[in-house]
Amino acid sequence: MIGIISALDEELQLFLDKADIGKSIVQSQITFHFGTLEGHAIVLLKCGVGKVNAAIATQLLIDRFGVDSIIFTGMAGGLVPYIKKQDIVISNFVVQYDVDLTAFGRRPGEIPELSRLIEANPNLIKSARKAFDTYKSEKSIKSNVIVGTIACGDTFVSDSEKIQWLQTEFGAVAVEMEGGAVGQVCQMNNVPFVIIRIISDVASETAASEFIFSLEDASKTTFGIVQQMLKQLPIKDKRELFAKA
Numbered sequence: 001m002i003g004i005i006s007a008l009d010e011e012l013q014l015f016l017d018k019a020d021i022g023k024s025i026v027q028s029q030i031t032f033h034f035g036t037l038e039g040h041a042i043v044l045l046k047c048g049v050g051k052v053n054a055a056i057a058t059q060l061l062i063d064r065f066g067v068d069s070i071i072f073t074g075m076a077g078g079l080v081p082y083i084k085k086q087d088i089v090i091s092n093f094v095v096q097y098d099v100d101l102t103a104f105g106r107r108p109g110e111i112p113e114l115s116r117l118i119e120a121n122p123n124l125i126k127s128a129r130k131a132f133d134t135y136k137s138e139k140s141i142k143s144n145v146i147v148g149t150i151a152c153g154d155t156f157v158s159d160s161e162k163i164q165w166l167q168t169e170f171g172a173v174a175v176e177m178e179g180g181a182v183g184q185v186c187q188m189n190n191v192p193f194v195i196i197r198i199i200s201d202v203a204s205e206t207a208a209s210e211f212i213f214s215l216e217d218a219s220k221t222t223f224g225i226v227q228q229m230l231k232q233l234p235i236k237d238k239r240e241l242f243a244k245a
């Protein structure tokens, strides 16, 4: 079963509309919706904003519901000049930029006993890229795709100094508030993951209003890409479709 997470209701809505949902279970104030999409057994959920919400949801997906891979989708702020609004960013790495043990001589983002940059699953990255290419040619959208490092922290970034620092310190191309937590939990549990984000703003002073303005359209594109990805991914085992939650 594939877990699909978004931070916000708006980012998840199309998945709920298009999937065939069977039942829903509430745990830890999160509603997990079970169903099928493009022949895959899936569980859909909105985790809420920030790293703690994302970590709780991810661990529950793994422990209680036994997902075998996780896709996180939603919006992100662009950090580099060549990334424009509506472009797609696929994580090859995630980093939690706000972990700071520099007082002990560690590098920003370094978590003891974990890698500083957490790697997303290469097959999922490849499949997300391919899905983007198909979606782009089918829908004739102008967006480009960038596979790169996504910086994650518990702040909505809207200042140019921070943008500069995230680029130079981590080589990050986009910033958001959940992917690093999903990555850490997945790495610690050996579960493949990928983060697929659409750029809603360029993390500058006007980022908050741009973010709100982008929500609906952006969510259509991310849904389209993930749907395409599911169409292309092999279906593991049809028996999963009837497995008990």
Ligand code: ADE
Binding pocket: 075, 076, 077, 078, 155, 156, 157, 158, 175, 176, 177, 200, 201, 202, 203, 204, 207, 211
């Ligand atoms: N998600 C979308 N835009 C963002 C930003 N500027 N900072 C953090 N998370 C975001």
